[in-house]
Amino acid sequence: MTEIELRVNGSLRTVATQPDRSLLAVLREDLRLTGTKYGCGEGECGSCTVLLDGEAVRSCQVSVSEVGSRSVTTVEGLAKDGRLNPVQQAFVELGSFQCGYCTPGMVVRATALLRSNPMPSREEIRRGLEGNLCRCCGYAGILRAIERAVELAQGARRDL
Ligand code: FES
Ligand code: FES
Numbered sequence: 001m002t003e004i005e006l007r008v009n010g011s012l013r014t015v016a017t018q019p020d021r022s023l024l025a026v027l028r029e030d031l032r033l034t035g036t037k038y039g040c041g042e043g044e045c046g047s048c049t050v051l052l053d054g055e056a057v058r059s060c061q062v063s064v065s066e067v068g069s070r071s072v073t074t075v076e077g078l079a080k081d082g083r084l085n086p087v088q089q090a091f092v093e094l095g096s097f098q099c100g101y102c103t104p105g106m107v108v109r110a111t112a113l114l115r116s117n118p119m120p121s122r123e124e125i126r127r128g129l130e131g132n133l134c135r136c137c138g139y140a141g142i143l144r145a146i147e148r149a150v151e152l153a154q155g156a157r158r159d160l
Pocket of ligand 1: 038040049061062
């Protein structure tokens, strides 16, 4: 066991863990941040997506010892001062989920996409999210939610 310090959702957390465990396992099992989902465990589905210094990564493919000083943001860390971010709000407003299992990963990846490209075309959204799978095949609703998030972010000039 090693003690590892992680900056998660703005707070410094210390975990005693085997260094080769995945960031996903540590987030869910040690830090109880269960919004980040375990889907395939093999880097194929995107349900475990989190931000590392703002970049969307698959947390099942990152060992906790690799994180270093980078900031981890999970779906729980996207809301600010109790307000959902525009992507979260759009998913809720439009009910763009069925079982919801893929939703946190979709929301996190879409947030990263809109931060780098605030006005994406439908095709750019499709391409930006193509590595995130929805087993319920709710892609049309997901696409609509992200387009709605663009409107919310632009209209209210809200941070993502
Ligand atoms: S659980 Fe990480 S990509 Fe599927
Ligand atoms: S809503 Fe069920 S996996 Fe996407």
